[in-house]
Amino acid sequence: MSAEEIEAASLLSTVREPGDLRNLTAEQLDVLAAEIRDFLVAKVSRTGGHLGPNLGVVELTLALHRVFDSPKDRLLFDTGHQAYVHKIVSGRQDGFDLLRQRGGLTGYPSRAESEHDVIENSHASTALSYADGLAKAFALRGEPRHVVAVVGDGALTGGMCWEALNNIAAAKNPVVIVVNDNGRSYSPTIGGLADHLSNLRLNPSYEKVLDVVKDSLGRTPLVGPPLYEVLHAVKKGIKDAVAPQAMFEDLGIKYVGPVDGHDREAVESALRKAKNFGGPVIVHAVTRKGFGYRPAEEDEADCLHGPSSAFDIETGKLLAPASLKWTGVFADELVAIADERADIVGITAAMAEPTGIAKLMRKYPERTYDVGIAEQHAATSAAGLAIGGLHPVVAVYATFLNRAFDQVLLDVAMHRLPVTFVLDRAGVTGPDGPSHYGIWDMSVFGVVPGLRLAAPRDAQTVREELREAVSIEDGPTILRFPTGAVPADLPALRRVGGVDGFGGVDVLAEHERKDVLLVSVGAFAHLAVDAAARLAEQGYGVTVVDPRWVRPVPVELTGLAREHRLVVTVEDGVRTGGVGDAIAKALRDADVWVPLRDLGVPLAWHPHGSRNEILADLGLTAQDVARQVTEWVSRLDDQTPIAVPSGTRTRR
Numbered sequence: 149m150s151a152e153e154i155e156a157a158s159l160l161s162t163v164r165e166p167g168d169l170r171n172l173t174a175e176q177l178d179v180l181a182a183e184i185r186d187f188l189v190a191k192v193s194r195t196g197g198h199l200g201p202n203l204g205v206v207e208l209t210l211a212l213h214r215v216f217d218s219p220k221d222r223l224l225f226d227t228g229h230q231a232y233v234h235k236i237v238s239g240r241q242d243g244f245d246l247l248r249q250r251g252g253l254t255g256y257p258s259r260a261e262s263e264h265d266v267i268e269n270s271h272a273s274t275a276l277s278y279a280d281g282l283a284k285a286f287a288l289r290g291e292p293r294h295v296v297a298v299v300g301d302g303a304l305t306g307g308m309c310w311e312a313l314n315n316i317a318a319a320k321n322p323v324v325i326v327v328n329d330n331g332r333s334y335s336p337t338i339g340g341l342a343d344h345l346s347n348l349r350l351n352p353s354y355e356k357v358l359d360v361v362k363d364s365l366g367r368t369p370l371v372g373p374p375l376y377e378v379l380h381a382v383k384k385g386i387k388d389a390v391a392p393q394a395m396f397e398d399l400g401i402k403y404v405g406p407v408d409g410h411d412r413e414a415v416e417s418a419l420r421k422a423k424n425f426g427g428p429v430i431v432h433a434v435t436r437k438g439f440g441y442r443p444a445e446e447d448e449a450d451c452l453h454g455p456s457s458a459f460d461i462e463t464g465k466l467l468a469p470a471s472l473k474w475t476g477v478f479a480d481e482l483v484a485i486a487d488e489r490a491d492i493v494g495i496t497a498a499m500a501e502p503t504g505i506a507k508l509m510r511k512y513p514e515r516t517y518d519v520g521i522a523e524q525h526a527a528t529s530a531a532g533l534a535i536g537g538l539h540p541v542v543a544v545y546a547t548f549l550n551r552a553f554d555q556v557l558l559d560v561a562m563h564r565l566p567v568t569f570v571l572d573r574a575g576v577t578g579p580d581g582p583s584h585y586g587i588w589d590m591s592v593f594g595v596v597p598g599l600r601l602a603a604p605r606d607a608q609t610v611r612e613e614l615r616e617a618v619s620i621e622d623g624p625t626i627l628r629f630p631t632g633a634v635p636a637d638l639p640a641l642r643r644v645g646g647v648d649g650f651g652g653v654d655v656l657a658e659h660e661r662k663d664v665l666l667v668s669v670g671a672f673a674h675l676a677v678d679a680a681a682r683l684a685e686q687g688y689g690v691t692v693v694d695p696r697w698v699r700p701v702p703v704e705l706t707g708l709a710r711e712h713r714l715v716v717t718v719e720d721g722v723r724t725g726g727v728g729d730a731i732a733k734a735l736r737d738a739d740v741w742v743p744l745r746d747l748g749v750p751l752a753w754h755p756h757g758s759r760n761e762i763l764a765d766l767g768l769t770a771q772d773v774a775r776q777v778t779e780w781v782s783r784l785d786d787q788t789p790i791a792v793p794s795g796t797r798t799r800r
């Protein structure tokens with residue numbers, strides 16, 4: 149049989165919707181689980197994607213769809229990175245060839261893809277709040293529908309989960325919370341809660357003992373039930389001592405478990421109990437991240453949490469050759485600075501390896517803190533560290549700092565505290581889709597008084613600007629750089645104040661007539677220099693500058709703008725409130741009446757795809773920028789000059 153025929157003959161190919169699962173026998177479900185794992189490994193090995201988390205929830209997802217009736221019942225997946233199995237059994241198998249590729253299947257739940265998807269997430273710790281609201285809505289509307297939220301032990305370290313639990317308990321609606329406890333976020337989950345959960349995990353035998361006692365006593369009708377109650381109370385005491393599920397029960401939420409999350413029948417039985425309970429219930433399912441695929445199970449770093457691209461099935465190793473990444477440059481320099489300065493400490497929000505903080509953690513474990521998926525806490529805890537005389541470096545993805553705006557604004561900036569936030573994956577990211585784009589930071593944090601923001605363009609400026617950032621003592625700094633491989637160093641021809649200039653022309657030369665001041669932000673410097681070269685070939689005089697620090701706007705830029713007919717900015721962030729807007733305002737404030745056009749990411753929800761594809765779609769390529777600039781300059785040529793204050797506009 150050919151590979152296609154084998155695929156067609158599989159059980160998996162007969163499952164087109166969740167209802168199909170309910171007709172299968174136990175044996176067939178076991179075969180199906182194995183087929184799903186093979187399918188996941190085969191598909192993700194070609195596209196990249198979230199592998200380990202999905203391998204761990206195969207049985208759990210099958211059980212959920214057999215016990216609950218989606219879409220009438222609503223299944224919510226916290227973070228959403230573990231929803232591939234849910235996608236597979238809800239009619240989307242065919243989409244996996246283009247998983248996370250432009251125009252293909254998304255990597256997270258998507259309402260456009262399926263009626264079985266309820267929320268479009270990817271940021272952690274939100275599902276319980278959605279579940280609380282949804283259950284309240286069903287109750288108010290008199291709709292007898294179940295709400296089930298699957299949340300990882302990692303996501304449970306996020307504060308929103310606890311705010312939600314507090315409310316779910318008070319509302320008493322029948323919300324089923326499935327804690328998918330694999331003991332890991334990327335690396336092992338940290339914190340007091342994680343320790344509690346692992347106590348529960350490591351002591352599963354008491355549940356079995358309880359069942360044996362119940363069974364045998366239940367057969368002696370007269371003495372059985374009362375004696376059972378006594379024994380149950382004793383047992384509960386023991387259980388509370390070793391396993392603080394009391395924490396949940398004290399809140400008013402019933403606790404069921406722990407149950408082996410790979411024993412589908414056991415999970416189904418726990419879920420049925422929870423479904424029939426009629427109030428809020430936690431089902432504690434213990435799973436193994438990467439289960440059933442050896443390279444994932446044995447991957448100490450993160451159980452193949454999310455290979456970024458194609459990998460070898462035998463070894464689990466990426467096929468793409470290794471390259472120097474922005475993250476690596478930052479990580480090395482941070483360690484070098486920490487070697488020199490004992491006051492430097494690092495903070496990660498459950499992403500030590502992906503943000504590079506792991507390197508500091510290995511060398512200086514006592515000076516590095518993993519706070520869990522808790523970016524808000526990370527910011528304010530950093531404020532505390534700074535008040536205590538240290539200089540914290542908080543390394544998070546740009547998209548995740550959005551939720552800590554108030555903490556950065558008031559707890560750090562208003563106190564004028566020296567905290568450096570390092571934003572990895574800033575700008576257009578790509579395959580993870582709209583919620584992972586790091587395009588808001590320059591707008592959102594641009595309104596924080598006293599905050600300085602740097603956007604390095606290459607490895608050398610990452611090092612340089614990181615050092616500048618940690619030397620600032622009277623307020624917070626942000627250093628932001630994009631995802632992927634760092635480009636070749638682009639040395640400046642000249643530096644005026646803090647502003648770097650490049651190009652084939654005599655950049656930053658005073659009083660020389662020029663057409664365009666092209667202000668490039670961060671990693672767009674190569675693009676800008678390339679665009680300027682194209683424009684120079686057409687006879688335009690272009691000055692390319694990299695302000696390096698874009699907030700506040702360097703004063704040198706206003707002086708430079710005066711020497712040009714047009715200012716064009718190009719940035720890897722939303723145009724609204726971005727660097728272009730900020731420079732336009734600075735020019736207005738300085739009475740510099742030179743027109744400014746800003747290029748960047750339009751304010752919209754952008755689809756998933758590769759970074760380069762998305763940048764090309766947005767016209768953020770050297771060719772597009774050059775074409776756009778020629779159009780603008782020729783329009784300037786066509787226009788009758790309007791009256792402007794004398795001395796602020798240069799004539800051709």
Ligand SMILES: Cc1ncc(C[n+]2csc(CCOP(=O)(O)OP(=O)(O)O)c2C)c(N)n1
Pocket residue numbers: 201227229230270271272299300301302303304328330332333334437453497498499521523548
């Ligand atoms: C607010 C936020 N911060 C960080 C992340 C990055 N992130 C994605 S998955 C993950 C670990 C999640 O662990 P867990 O919830 O236990 O799920 P598992 O992968 O173990 O199934 C992290 C930190 C995120 N998605 N959202």
Ligand SMILES: CC(=O)[C@@H](O)[C@H](O)COP(=O)(O)O
Pocket residue numbers: 227229270271454456502573580631
């Ligand atoms: C679910 C999540 O938030 C992360 O796993 C994210 O997908 C990682 O992105 P990178 O691949 O850019 O590290």
Ligand SMILES: [Mg+2]
Pocket residue numbers: 300301302303328329330331332333337
């Ligand atoms: Mg986990």
